[in-house]
Amino acid sequence: MNQSTTISPNDSKRRWGYARVSVVSLSLIALAVASLALRRVMIAKEWDSNDTWTVATAALAAMACALPGVFLVMRRQSMMGDALAHTTLPGIVVAFLIAHAMQQAGWISSATYDSWRHAAMFFGALVIGVVSAILTEWVQKLGRVEASAALGVVFTTLFAVGLLLIRLKADQVHIDPDCVLYGIIETTVMDTIPNADVPRAAVVNGLVLLANLLLVAIFFKELRISAFDPAISTAMGINAQAMHYALMAVTAATLVSAFESVGSILVIAMLIAPAATAHLLTDRLDHLIAISLTVAALSAFMGHLMAITLPAMVFTPLGYPEVVDTNTAGMMAVAAGGLFVVAALFGPRYGVVSKAIDQARLTQSIIAEDILGLLYRLEEESGTAALAINQLTAMIGGRTWPTYFAVRGLASSGDVATRGNNCELSDSGREKAKRLVRAHRLWESYMAKHFDLPADHLHETAALVEHFLGAELREELAAELEDTAEDPHGRLIPPEQG
Amino acid sequence: MIRSVLTQPSRSKIENEHPASSPLSIHDMTVAYHRKPVIWDIDYTAPQGKLVAIVGPNGAGKSTLISAVLDLVPKASGEVRVFGEEYHKQRNRVGYVPQRESVDWDFPVNALNVVAMGLYRKIGWCLPVMRRHRQTAMEALDRVGMADYAKRQISQLSGGQQQRVFLARALVQDADLYLMDEPFAGVDASTERAIVEILRELRERGKTTLVVHHDLQTVTEYFDHVLLLNMRLVATGPTSEVFTRENLRKTYGGKLALLDQVGHKMTLGESAR
Amino acid sequence: MNSVPTRIGFALVVVAVWFGNPSGAAAEPPHDTHPSRATARSLSRDRLEWPSWDDVTRTLLLRDYNTRIVAIGTTMLGVAAGIVGVFTLLRRRSLLGDVISHSTLPGIAIAFLVMEAIEPGGGKWLPGLLIGAWLAGLAGIVCTKLILRFTRIKEDAALAIVLSVFFGAGMALFKVVQDIPSGSQAGLNHFILGKTASMVLADVWIIAEVSLAIVVIIGLLYKEFTLLSFDDKFAASQGWPIFRLDLLLMLLVAGVTVIGLQSVGLLLVVAMLITPAAAARFWSDRLGRTTLIAALLGGSGAFCGVLISAMFPRLAAGPVIVLTGVCFFLVSMSFGVRRGVVVRVAMHRQLKAAVGRQHILRALFEFLEPQCNPTAPMSAQLVNHIVSASDLQPMRSWTPKRLRRLLRVAERSDFIAAVRAGGYRLTTRGAELAHRVVRNHRLWELYLIEYADIAPSHVDRDADDIEHLLAPDIVESLEQLLSQRYPHMTVPPSPHAIDATSELTT
Numbered sequence A: 001m002n003q004s005t006t007i008s009p010n011d012s013k014r015r016w017g018y019a020r021v022s023v024v025s026l027s028l029i030a031l032a033v034a035s036l037a038l039r040r041v042m043i044a045k046e047w048d049s050n051d052t053w054t055v056a057t058a059a060l061a062a063m064a065c066a067l068p069g070v071f072l073v074m075r076r077q078s079m080m081g082d083a084l085a086h087t088t089l090p091g092i093v094v095a096f097l098i099a100h101a102m103q104q105a106g107w108i109s110s111a112t113y114d115s116w117r118h119a120a121m122f123f124g125a126l127v128i129g130v131v132s133a134i135l136t137e138w139v140q141k142l143g144r145v146e147a148s149a150a151l152g153v154v155f156t157t158l159f160a161v162g163l164l165l166i167r168l169k170a171d172q173v174h175i176d177p178d179c180v181l182y183g184i185i186e187t188t189v190m191d192t193i194p195n196a197d198v199p200r201a202a203v204v205n206g207l208v209l210l211a212n213l214l215l216v217a218i219f220f221k222e223l224r225i226s227a228f229d230p231a232i233s234t235a236m237g238i239n240a241q242a243m244h245y246a247l248m249a250v251t252a253a254t255l256v257s258a259f260e261s262v263g264s265i266l267v268i269a270m271l272i273a274p275a276a277t278a279h280l281l282t283d284r285l286d287h288l289i290a291i292s293l294t295v296a297a298l299s300a301f302m303g304h305l306m307a308i309t310l311p312a313m314v315f316t317p318l319g320y321p322e323v324v325d326t327n328t329a330g331m332m333a334v335a336a337g338g339l340f341v342v343a344a345l346f347g348p349r350y351g352v353v354s355k356a357i358d359q360a361r362l363t364q365s366i367i368a369e370d371i372l373g374l375l376y377r378l379e380e381e382s383g384t385a386a387l388a389i390n391q392l393t394a395m396i397g398g399r400t401w402p403t404y405f406a407v408r409g410l411a412s413s414g415d416v417a418t419r420g421n422n423c424e425l426s427d428s429g430r431e432k433a434k435r436l437v438r439a440h441r442l443w444e445s446y447m448a449k450h451f452d453l454p455a456d457h458l459h460e461t462a463a464l465v466e467h468f469l470g471a472e473l474r475e476e477l478a479a480e481l482e483d484t485a486e487d488p489h490g491r492l493i494p495p496e497q498g
Numbered sequence B: 001m002i003r004s005v006l007t008q009p010s011r012s013k014i015e016n017e018h019p020a021s022s023p024l025s026i027h028d029m030t031v032a033y034h035r036k037p038v039i040w041d042i043d044y045t046a047p048q049g050k051l052v053a054i055v056g057p058n059g060a061g062k063s064t065l066i067s068a069v070l071d072l073v074p075k076a077s078g079e080v081r082v083f084g085e086e087y088h089k090q091r092n093r094v095g096y097v098p099q100r101e102s103v104d105w106d107f108p109v110n111a112l113n114v115v116a117m118g119l120y121r122k123i124g125w126c127l128p129v130m131r132r133h134r135q136t137a138m139e140a141l142d143r144v145g146m147a148d149y150a151k152r153q154i155s156q157l158s159g160g161q162q163q164r165v166f167l168a169r170a171l172v173q174d175a176d177l178y179l180m181d182e183p184f185a186g187v188d189a190s191t192e193r194a195i196v197e198i199l200r201e202l203r204e205r206g207k208t209t210l211v212v213h214h215d216l217q218t219v220t221e222y223f224d225h226v227l228l229l230n231m232r233l234v235a236t237g238p239t240s241e242v243f244t245r246e247n248l249r250k251t252y253g254g255k256l257a258l259l260d261q262v263g264h265k266m267t268l269g270e271s272a273r
Numbered sequence C: 001m002n003s004v005p006t007r008i009g010f011a012l013v014v015v016a017v018w019f020g021n022p023s024g025a026a027a028e029p030p031h032d033t034h035p036s037r038a039t040a041r042s043l044s045r046d047r048l049e050w051p052s053w054d055d056v057t058r059t060l061l062l063r064d065y066n067t068r069i070v071a072i073g074t075t076m077l078g079v080a081a082g083i084v085g086v087f088t089l090l091r092r093r094s095l096l097g098d099v100i101s102h103s104t105l106p107g108i109a110i111a112f113l114v115m116e117a118i119e120p121g122g123g124k125w126l127p128g129l130l131i132g133a134w135l136a137g138l139a140g141i142v143c144t145k146l147i148l149r150f151t152r153i154k155e156d157a158a159l160a161i162v163l164s165v166f167f168g169a170g171m172a173l174f175k176v177v178q179d180i181p182s183g184s185q186a187g188l189n190h191f192i193l194g195k196t197a198s199m200v201l202a203d204v205w206i207i208a209e210v211s212l213a214i215v216v217i218i219g220l221l222y223k224e225f226t227l228l229s230f231d232d233k234f235a236a237s238q239g240w241p242i243f244r245l246d247l248l249l250m251l252l253v254a255g256v257t258v259i260g261l262q263s264v265g266l267l268l269v270v271a272m273l274i275t276p277a278a279a280a281r282f283w284s285d286r287l288g289r290t291t292l293i294a295a296l297l298g299g300s301g302a303f304c305g306v307l308i309s310a311m312f313p314r315l316a317a318g319p320v321i322v323l324t325g326v327c328f329f330l331v332s333m334s335f336g337v338r339r340g341v342v343v344r345v346a347m348h349r350q351l352k353a354a355v356g357r358q359h360i361l362r363a364l365f366e367f368l369e370p371q372c373n374p375t376a377p378m379s380a381q382l383v384n385h386i387v388s389a390s391d392l393q394p395m396r397s398w399t400p401k402r403l404r405r406l407l408r409v410a411e412r413s414d415f416i417a418a419v420r421a422g423g424y425r426l427t428t429r430g431a432e433l434a435h436r437v438v439r440n441h442r443l444w445e446l447y448l449i450e451y452a453d454i455a456p457s458h459v460d461r462d463a464d465d466i467e468h469l470l471a472p473d474i475v476e477s478l479e480q481l482l483s484q485r486y487p488h489m490t491v492p493p494s495p496h497a498i499d500a501t502s503e504l505t506t
Helices: A005-042 A051-074 A078-103 A111-143 A147-168 A177-182 A199-218 A219-227 A228-234 A240-262 A267-281 A286-313 A328-346 A350-382 A390-398 A400-414 A427-450 A461-466 A471-480 B002-006 B010-017 B062-069 B112-123 B131-143 B161-170 B189-204 B216-222 B245-252 B256-269 C006-018 C053-059 C065-092 C096-118 C126-150 C155-177 C203-219 C222-230 C232-237 C240-262 C269-280 C287-310 C317-335 C340-370 C378-382 C389-395 C400-413 C430-452 C472-485 C501-505
Strands: A416-418 A420-426 B024-033 B036-045 B050-053 B077-082 B093-097 B178-179 B210-211 B225-230 B231-238 C414-419 C421-425
Touching: A005 A286, A005 B225, A005 C065, A051 A078, A051 A199, A051 A219, A051 A240, A051 A267, A051 B231, A078 A147, A078 A240, A078 A267, A078 A328, A111 A240, A147 A416, A147 B216, A147 B225, A147 C317, A177 B062, A199 A219, A199 A240, A219 A228, A219 A240, A219 A286, A219 C421, A228 A240, A240 A267, A240 A328, A267 A286, A267 A328, A267 B077, A267 C155, A267 C340, A286 A328, A328 A350, A328 C155, A328 C389, A350 A400, A350 A416, A350 A427, A350 A461, A350 B024, A350 B231, A390 A400, A400 A416, A400 A420, A400 C414, A416 C240, A416 C389, A427 A461, A427 A471, A461 B024, A461 B036, A461 B256, A471 B225, A471 B256, B010 C400, B024 B062, B024 C317, B036 B225, B036 B231, B036 B256, B050 B189, B062 B077, B062 B210, B093 C155, B093 C232, B112 B161, B112 C378, B131 B161, B161 B178, B161 B189, B189 B210, B210 B216, B216 C232, B225 B245, B231 B245, B245 C269, C053 C287, C065 C203, C065 C269, C065 C317, C096 C126, C096 C155, C096 C240, C096 C269, C126 C155, C126 C203, C126 C240, C155 C287, C203 C222, C203 C240, C222 C232, C222 C240, C232 C389, C269 C287, C269 C317, C287 C317, C340 C389, C340 C400, C340 C430, C378 C430, C400 C414, C421 C430, C430 C472
Parallel strands: B050 B210, B050 B225, B093 B178, B178 B210
Antiparallel strands: A416 A420, B024 B036, B024 B077, B225 B231, C414 C421
């Protein structure tokens, strides 16, 4: 059996090798940073139950947001999430005003007012989610305004309305604009539910997360198809438009529950960043969802940790001992961004670094193969071939050290034997070289047959393509050429075996 | 790194094969999107003063070929010479007509403004469009029979009229080599005739024109030369000799599956061993 | 109209207006004339208080030094934002403005900290803060471009991530600034939602300089930006440096954002970029005019917004400016003369009316045709016959109600005259028009039949005159063909049998 028939399994193994290496090394780095930070925390400040609850609440909020976020990212409507984060403000304010008016009118008692307020908040969010989507469509269609501009007009308008209302009716709606805009998770965890030591926000976010998980589980197929191809899903009887509105409503409701912890602008980070990070790591929707949930929880934890450690670490040496901690919500966004950058750099398949490593390996293997091919051709001409590294470099082109490493690699795998300074082909190397040269000449013959090219133009592409022709493709080429024995230059095409 | 394997053709060879007289010569050009080659090893020298049709099925790389000549997409390998020099040195001698769909026709400009865009390079940085430039643009519009529509907003023009405006924009450049991407797509019969008229007029004035063309029935009628393309150069030469049933079968008989497969392997960066 | 001198002149006028005012003004302390805005909101005042007549006149006549300052500064901002906005809108980069504005936040905080470190107490120096904001905005763009270049993440998600992460970093840094003794009074928070009351003369100077620079740059590169926005592929083929021009445009957007931080705040400044530009598009189909109108709408929207918020101290300027702009937008969208909804609806109705008129005239002609002598001129004979609605009913697939309405309209426009109850006769004018309509229609049909093999899909059926659509030689050959076949007729006979069903196919 030929070694190269197993390209794909080998290859996928290699990729998973990267994945494992990168995941392990990343976790090690994260652990190291975390333990350093934790030690710092232990010295400077106790990690009390408040911190735990802060992280728990933030994580639940972030995970609840990540779920609709996945679908926004897949549908390329992330900026709709941004718009919703702004437009929910007037939604809440109007809902509160209505609840207030109902209480004033005596329709609801003061006792139930508090629970009514929260119901009203969710309802307001659901409505405003759909309303913003519809308004955007109107401006877009009626005014023939480009989609993103229409979105911009609508969300800034609604947001401005919300800001004005909140200032005018502040004592009726009991909303602190700062809290809504920037989120004060540190104080929200103080607000616990009666008879238990659990923050109300944690319960709310947990319930929303559960509801979202349930929705995703029930409508998984529909969500997948409508995210993938709205036209097909409509043809199959799943109304993409209705799905769109439903997604907007659910997103808006989720955002509202997360507001109190994270703030209306920063929820965008929780909405989009985990999903985008996951998108860098996987192609499967179920994995995508799982990874974005993990990333969301991680960014909550890291965010809080950074918030209570980093400022002191940075600013005490700079002469500001007053600075001890910072805003957890802001740091959560930074942590989410950091995780995104890490995934973008070190993601196993799409990461910048992994791609660069792949590229370097490929280049290196091409050089090694070029050495084999060169030695084989020389042998073919003069019977034997033994060359020093500098000679090889000169004949292949490029720099010395890649050639040096390639020869080292070939020697260790036993394909090249070194005798003194010179290296020559071993038997196994000769076999490999033969296959390479066969690929090259088969390709040249193929090109000559199908292309309107003079013979001296054939070599360049063949010198590249030869490295990518596996056994199957070589077989196909040979079959296509009906067992031509010679290439267009009249050289013998080496047989596959023996 | 892969590129470096290919982008070092010996200098002397290139100079020999790019006669300065030829308006366009392409040597061994391969163009890849995301490492996957879409056109392979194109080797072509355009004849001076002829009308050349670029013909091939969808996805054959016709537009890519033009884009690569104009340096709009990077070349994986190969060389292009325009009148014996690199493209960026000869820009003033090349006129380009992009596909009509490539722009937003709702844009708030009128036909005359669009034609004047062909003069922007000549006008240079920061200087405004002067009366004489508008005069030149107006003459070009007149040549394509659109003088009456000069002040119309471009969305109010029919498809054929929009195409004529694009043509006028290229004419106003007064180039020696014209590259046109599907100027006949979606135009009415009278526009088609008008365009053919102009193409012939250009030929009479010694200009060379390469046109991506879809309508096989009119190739022999309109064009002197033809370039049959399907990921690779299938055939090229005078229409009467090259535009044969056999060559068309080769061009339209499906892509060469092997090219696709190898391209895919190269995209993944998977070495065979 | 949109030449460079005009633009520079315009900017100079703005500055000159401002120059006219400040005699002795510099000596006046920049105190806050609206104490209620400066203090925390009081719980007792939950109603919008209507200003007294005196307040209104004071504001409208710009008697208040502060209102004057704020109004001039914000108007200049509105003008610059309107102009830049047109190009970002046409380049389909509207939301990039949102990313830039959110990204400025960490820049402000870092600039404060750096300046504080260089010289304690010097952190509030506004130009420094704004430069920090500007650089951070640019960093936001660069990050977006990097994400798009090196990852598989699409533009929407890249924008959202950069926007929120930068904003988050900004929030975290703001908390740090708050904890620093000199930072708690720095009032950096005002940049988020804007606070016009904190604007002083020196700030207006900065706004004036930056706006002027933006207007001059756009004026100089007007042609280049037009080409970039319209057809970047062609621009690239001509050798224009597309990438650098794009970057320059983004620099200008960042500039607008930065000078808008004080009055509108970074959360809403993107509205100044999008709304006037989108509104101006309804008024003109020409770029020069669109740009001028956008500048006008942006400037006047900002001006009105400032005045309104000056009259109602409880209304913050930022949201009011945005909402004034939106009012302008809604008015433009409804009544804009080029693409406004009302105009488009009217045009649609006009078209429908024209089609209805043609239908009724053709029906009349086709009904009368068999009764006429084909060798004599048609028009003269047509007016002699009387037709009733029930005669016309089977000619087309129309409802009796619609037919009655069409007849009424035709009578009103003097194409037909009622001779007795339910009976109509074509007037001379109507007969001539009917003749022309039918001739066009039949030539058109013949063209489709004769030339269908040449260009079946290339016909534009919206045109009502065949001569406008087909080359004269084709029309001529068609007419020759017809006169050969039917030597006595100036109007070709219909090539198909006239009945209601044939109408559906043509």
